[in-house]
Amino acid sequence: MKMMQSDEFLVTRAQGGDAEAFGTLVARHYDLVFRLGFRMLGNKSEAQDLAQDVCAGLAGKLAGFRGDAKFTTWLYRITINAAKDRLRKRTTRQKAQEGWGEVEAMSREATAQYKAQLQWLHQAMATLSDDLRETVALVLGEDQTHAQAAAALGVSEGTISWRMSEVKKNLRAVAQAEERTP
Amino acid sequence: MSDELKKLASVLHAATPEPDDTARKAAIAAAQKSFAQIQGSAKPARPIPEAPKKSAAFWRGLKDMIAQINLKPALYITSCLVVAGAAFVTYQPWGSGGPVVPDVLVQDEMPVVEMAEQSTAAADVRVKIAKPVVGDTKKRKDSIQNQPVAGLTRSSETNVAGQQMRKQAFAPSAPPMMKSEGQALGGFVGAIAPQDYDIIQPAPSLEGGDQFAGEPENPVKTTAESPVSTFSIDVDTASYSYIRNAIMDGHLPDADAVRIEEMVNYFPYDYTAPDISEAPFSTAVSVIQTPWNNDTQLVHIAIQGAKPALDSRPPLNLVFLIDTSGSMQDRNKLPLLKQSFRLLLSELRPTDQVAIVTYAGSAGVVLEPTNASDRKTILASLNRLSAGGSTAGQAGLQQAYALAEQMGSEGEIGRVLLATDGDFNVGISDPDALKKFVEKKRDSGIYLSVFGFGQGNYRDDMMQVLAQNGNGTAAYIDTLAEAQKVLVDQVSGALFPIANDVKIQVEFNPALIAEYRLIGYETRALRREDFNNDKVDAGEIGAGHSVTALYEITPVGSPALRNDALRYAKQAPAALIKVGEMGFVKLRYKNPGEAVSKLLEMPIIQGERIITPEANFAAAIAGFGQLLKGSDYTGAWTLADAATLAQDNKGEDRFGYRAEAIRLMQLAKSLR
Numbered sequence: 001m002k003m004m005q006s007d008e009f010l011v012t013r014a015q016g017g018d019a020e021a022f023g024t025l026v027a028r029h030y031d032l033v034f035r036l037g038f039r040m041l042g043n044k045s046e047a048q049d050l051a052q053d054v055c056a057g058l059a060g061k062l063a064g065f066r067g068d069a070k071f072t073t074w075l076y077r078i079t080i081n082a083a084k085d086r087l088r089k090r091t092t093r094q095k096a097q098e099g100w101g102e103v104e105a106m107s108r109e110a111t112a113q114y115k116a117q118l119q120w121l122h123q124a125m126a127t128l129s130d131d132l133r134e135t136v137a138l139v140l141g142e143d144q145t146h147a148q149a150a151a152a153l154g155v156s157e158g159t160i161s162w163r164m165s166e167v168k169k170n171l172r173a174v175a176q177a178e179e180r181t182p
Numbered sequence: 183m184s185d186e187l188k189k190l191a192s193v194l195h196a197a198t199p200e201p202d203d204t205a206r207k208a209a210i211a212a213a214q215k216s217f218a219q220i221q222g223s224a225k226p227a228r229p230i231p232e233a234p235k236k237s238a239a240f241w242r243g244l245k246d247m248i249a250q251i252n253l254k255p256a257l258y259i260t261s262c263l264v265v266a267g268a269a270f271v272t273y274q275p276w277g278s279g280g281p282v283v284p285d286v287l288v289q290d291e292m293p294v295v296e297m298a299e300q301s302t303a304a305a306d307v308r309v310k311i312a313k314p315v316v317g318d319t320k321k322r323k324d325s326i327q328n329q330p331v332a333g334l335t336r337s338s339e340t341n342v343a344g345q346q347m348r349k350q351a352f353a354p355s356a357p358p359m360m361k362s363e364g365q366a367l368g369g370f371v372g373a374i375a376p377q378d379y380d381i382i383q384p385a386p387s388l389e390g391g392d393q394f395a396g397e398p399e400n401p402v403k404t405t406a407e408s409p410v411s412t413f414s415i416d417v418d419t420a421s422y423s424y425i426r427n428a429i430m431d432g433h434l435p436d437a438d439a440v441r442i443e444e445m446v447n448y449f450p451y452d453y454t455a456p457d458i459s460e461a462p463f464s465t466a467v468s469v470i471q472t473p474w475n476n477d478t479q480l481v482h483i484a485i486q487g488a489k490p491a492l493d494s495r496p497p498l499n500l501v502f503l504i505d506t507s508g509s510m511q512d513r514n515k516l517p518l519l520k521q522s523f524r525l526l527l528s529e530l531r532p533t534d535q536v537a538i539v540t541y542a543g544s545a546g547v548v549l550e551p552t553n554a555s556d557r558k559t560i561l562a563s564l565n566r567l568s569a570g571g572s573t574a575g576q577a578g579l580q581q582a583y584a585l586a587e588q589m590g591s592e593g594e595i596g597r598v599l600l601a602t603d604g605d606f607n608v609g610i611s612d613p614d615a616l617k618k619f620v621e622k623k624r625d626s627g628i629y630l631s632v633f634g635f636g637q638g639n640y641r642d643d644m645m646q647v648l649a650q651n652g653n654g655t656a657a658y659i660d661t662l663a664e665a666q667k668v669l670v671d672q673v674s675g676a677l678f679p680i681a682n683d684v685k686i687q688v689e690f691n692p693a694l695i696a697e698y699r700l701i702g703y704e705t706r707a708l709r710r711e712d713f714n715n716d717k718v719d720a721g722e723i724g725a726g727h728s729v730t731a732l733y734e735i736t737p738v739g740s741p742a743l744r745n746d747a748l749r750y751a752k753q754a755p756a757a758l759i760k761v762g763e764m765g766f767v768k769l770r771y772k773n774p775g776e777a778v779s780k781l782l783e784m785p786i787i788q789g790e791r792i793i794t795p796e797a798n799f800a801a802a803i804a805g806f807g808q809l810l811k812g813s814d815y816t817g818a819w820t821l822a823d824a825a826t827l828a829q830d831n832k833g834e835d836r837f838g839y840r841a842e843a844i845r846l847m848q849l850a851k852s853l854r
Contacts, residue, residue, distance in 0.1 A: 005486065017221050019214060026213040027206075034201040042197050057215035070578035073583075089433055089853075112194075119195045141198070142193035164187070172185040 005134045007071035014062055022062070026055050032072065032142075039137035040083035042100035044123055054082050069151055076142070076152035079133045087130060098133075100125035100133075120174070125168050135163040200319075229828055230702040244456050248670050318746050339490030346438040357603040379486050399813055400707075402699045402736075404745050405692040410701050412708040414720030415485065415729045421446035425810065427847050434853050435810060442702030442732065442807035449803065449839050451728045451796045453486035462680035463723055465488045467767050472734055473827050474805050474819035477742035481688075481698075481733040482788055482797040483767060487680050487723045496598065497533040499551070499589040500526075503582040505602035506540045508565060514605075515635040519601050520564050522633075527561070529669070530554035537585050538563055539577025551589045579619070586628045596628035603635050681771040683779060686731060687713040694788060696734040696743055699815065701804045713770060723771075730800045734815065735764065760790030795831035799840065804830035821851040 005024070013021035033054050038047035058078070065074055100122055125133060138149040139160065146160040153160070403411065405681045421444035428435035456464035464486045472478040502523060510516040530536070531554060538549035538560075549563040575641040579594060579598070586596040620630050659665045690698050712718040723729060736742050765786040808816045825847040832840045 014217070019217055019221065022217045023210065026210050030206045030209055031201055034206070035198050039194060040197050048202065048209075052205065052212055053228060055209040055213035056216050058213055059220050073280065076380050107298075107433055117193045119198055121190070121197055124190060125194075127410040136194070167190070168184055168186055171190060 003129075008067065011062065011065060011067070015065075022059065023147065026058060029075055033075065036076060036137055036142065037083055038078045038117060039141040040080065040133060041086060042122070046086065050079070050082055050086055054079050055080075073148065073152045076138060077154065080137070081154065084134070085128055100128075119179075123175050123178075124171055124174065127174055128167065132163055132167050135160055136167055139164060143164055208848070219394060240581050244725060245648065250374075281768060284640045288393045297787045324511065354751075365621065374565065398548040398704070399808075399811060399815075400700045400702075400704055402684050402697050402744050404697055405690045405695050410687060410710050411688045411698065411733070412481060412685065412687040412713045413700065413703045413731070414706040414708055415686060415723065415731070416443050416447060416703060416706050421445060421649050421722060426842070426846055429849050429853065435851060437811045440807050440811045441705065442804050442811070444702075445807045446730050446732070446800050446803045447728075449799070449843070451484065451486070451730060451800065453484045454727050456485055456488050461774065461782075462571060462771075463681055465767075465769060465782060467784055468797055469735075469786065469788070470763070470801065472809075473801050473823065474797070474816040475734070475742055476734045476738045478734050478802055480701075480797070480804075481765070482737055482800060483686065483688075483731040484735075484796070485684070485729040487725055495534070497594045498530065499594055500530075500595075501539070501582045501586045501589070501598045502536070502538045502596055503578055503600045504538060504540045504548075504567060505600075507603075510603055510635070511568075513605050514681065516567065517595075518659065518662065518665070518814065519635055520567065521662055522758055523564060523601075523661055524561065525662070525666050527554065527557060535589050536560050537582075537589065538567075539578060539582045539585060540567065541581075547581065547585065551585065565752075579616075580738075587626070588710050599633065600630060601633045601635060621693075637661055679689055680725055681723045681773065682776075683716070684723055684729070684769065684771040685718075685720045685779075687768045688733065688765055688768075689768075690735065691763055692738075693737045694764050696738045696740065696760065697745060699732060699734045701732045702807065713768070716772070716777065717772075720770075732800060732804050761785075764788045795833050799828055799831040799833065802831065803843060806843070806850075810850065821847050821854070826853070 007025065007028070010025040010028075014025055030051060034051040037050040037054070041050065041148040054075075057150060061078060063072070069174050125136075128136060134153060135149060136177075138152055139145045139146065144152065146157050146164070150157040150160045151166050199554065211334040326639060384770055421439060421441035424439050425435045425445065428439070454466060456462065456465050464484075466484045466486075468482045468484075470480050470482055472480050504516075504519065506516070511518075527536070534551065535551045536554055537547065538553045540546065540548050548558060548567065552559050554560070579600070582598045582600075590596045623630070687710070688698075706721070708718065708720070721729075736744070762786045767784050769782040771782075772779045802824050805819060805827070806815060806821070809819070809821055810823065825844050828844045828847065832844070835841055
């Protein structure tokens with residue numbers, strides 16, 4: 001059995017031109033990129049596209065990784081930036097892609113309760129600004145501490161805490177809006 | 183953590199789908215590819231053997247019955263179907279996440295034509311058209327129809343040179359396999375078995391990746407230094423579909439994904455049809471003004487395969503042999519199949535007949551031979567089809583053939599259309615016996631076409647064998663748009679290759695042409711000596727297909743020259759300068775089933791500019807492609823210029839392909 005090699009070891013090997021190490025690295029973290037992308041974009045196929053773009057771009061960017069953060073932290077940052085790029089481009093789209101907030105089509109098998117939850121999730125995510133959404137994606141989606149999320153996003157820990165309280169406010173506002181409209 | 187946040191976290195986790203394995207593999211492969219490129223190890227020794235890089239992966243994927251085709255466009259297929267089918271396709275951001283094609287047949291008499299139009303914008307398409315085995319090919323006469331520009335000479339020169347070299351060092355002949363990935367109008371898959379490719383493939387650790395070769399643009403060549411340019415024709419069109427999907431999806435495609443020749447060749451052109459008794463295809467060379475540069479010209483090489491006579495086609499007797507095993511119930515299988523056949527139905531004439539046989543699950547004749555005019559009855563039986571059951575079919579294939587024989591009368595064409603997701607248990611289980619059976623039936627005049635649906639256990643190898651031997655096509659249908667293209671081809675003519683291994687070699691005259699540049703065909707470059715080597719594979723032309731190649735040429739003394747003239751260059755014979763012979767085009771091809779190539783030759787004559795809308799439209803698309811690629815050569819020319827040029831030369835555009843391209847140009851402009 002192969003021993004699990006650390007990300008940092010693989011990065012160093014890949015930076016030295018080891019294609020296998022690079023492949024292992026990408027294969028190991030694809031899911032992370034995809035998940036984070038999905039939580040930013042709210043759409044599976046877009047998240048897949050995003051993940052592919054990020055993976056393909058990784059080879060070029062890897063040389064710039066200095067090891068001053070954890071590899072995953074660095075990867076979070078790259079993915080979030082790429083997702084934000086996509087979100088920006090979305091406004092120019094001729095046919096609006098479904099993202100957060102577009103929930104009308106849902107699998108038929110889903111239970112009513114699940115549907116209601118999704119509805120709520122979509123609504124909630126759609127009300128969040130990009131900054132808040134990326135924070136949610138990291139803190140709630142990836143279980144990152146505020147300090148870790150701060151490192152990935154390049155902001156202070158205090159900012160993350162403040163953003164999470166903003167998220168809470170948003171959620172309450174969504175809940176209140178729901179109550180008002182029966 | 184507060185309750186709200188806890189809830190958000192848990193729902194967010196629950197709502198996040200698992201990534202698809204296909205997508206994961208494609209992404210990893212794309213990453214590895216770019217890694218290899220950056221490391222400088224991705225370059226093969228020469229362009230042509232590169233093709234197996236993608237096709238071998240493709241085949242292996244199929245062989246392993248993963249059958250999920252792990253290529254980047256697959257992702258775009260997913261997203262694009264959603265976009266294009268918005269009017270009738272619902273989308274699930276949750277759950278499976280895939281595009282959902284609802285069974286529109288539930289609503290009877292849905293306007294099929296409209297559906298087809300909408301879906302024109304839809305996704306690609308991964309089609310495989312099998313090369314039928316043509317038993318006896320007639321030798322073509324040694325002359326060819328006179329061409330617009332060139333006085334054409336032709337010799338039946340044979341060619342057996344240099345047989346050894348290629349096999350050992352390089353992959354066997356890539357182009358036919360390349361076609362397997364996206365040739366919408368029909369490329370032909372060579373008879374080389376997939377496993378041959380496994381041998382030559384160095385087998386990287388993670389296979390099945392990004393299919394875009396990302397070759398740098400062909401550079402400008404100085405005629406005095408390298409007067410000869412050689413390439414294989416290409417009837418692949420995958421790149422165009424990819425670009426379309428990207429733009430419809432709101433972003434410009436990667437420059438690497440843009441293959442200009444595949445864009446140009448996506449469109450049908452109204453080139454002069456050949457006289458079939460003389461040659462399988464016509465060749466025309468013309469010189470037009472370069473739209474993006476006043477000081478250069480374009481050499482437009484047009485090849486047109488003989489077109490099947492549409493208007494006078496004999497009545498068709500079609501037997502749909504439909505797999506109704508349980509696995510067919512996926513939305514991209516039986517429901518898509520029903521829609522596809524609906525489309526086909528609208529293309530039929532009242533004199534045509536249709537019957538339906540199913541196997542596995544509900545077996546037997548579902549629809550007795552019925553006139554195509556009786557749409558109601560046919561649609562009703564299509565609607566009744568449902569997937570279920572898992573066991574072997576009765577002798578489904580025999581039954582279908584028997585029915586086709588029963589329907590046929592003198593002068594009519596019988597064709598069995600087998601639709602399946604890969605369960606080929608059609609009553610004859612031994613592949614060899616099956617092959618022989620199909621072969622025998624072909625000789626009796628009944629053809630077989632095979633349509634693959636879904637990507638579950640799709641058995642490509644078997645499909646190829648069947649279709650090749652049945653003188654038919656094997657097509658993979660994953661969207662309604664693809665269905666339209668493929669099925670319309672079915673009724674509009676027997677699709678079989680009329681010329682194999684078509685290579686083009688152009689020699690430019692340095693006395694007149696100082697520089698030249700082949701636009702596109704980067705991945706199809708051949709070495710000069712490959713032209714005369716019949717062992718070196720090249721692209722095929724199918725009935726009715728056209729192939730276009732464009733060179734941008736810079737005349738001697740033009741202000742557009744990029745390189746300084748050589749002081750000690752040799753002078754061309756004065757006689758050639760006098761007739762204004764800019765260059766000389768040579769073309770090699772093999773008649774299907776023959777191993778020895780034939781040669782066509784024609785000069786490129788200065789001054790004889792035949793300005794056809796077709797050449798200009800091709801130029802507009804080539805320009806569009808170069809703009810998308812970020813080419814250095816287009817100067818101040820813009821997407822708006824491309825759109826205007828295309829619009830002015832749109833022609834009849836019966837299927838709206840060109841109008842769609844113009845829309846894409848305009849969309850691309852807004853995305854800049």
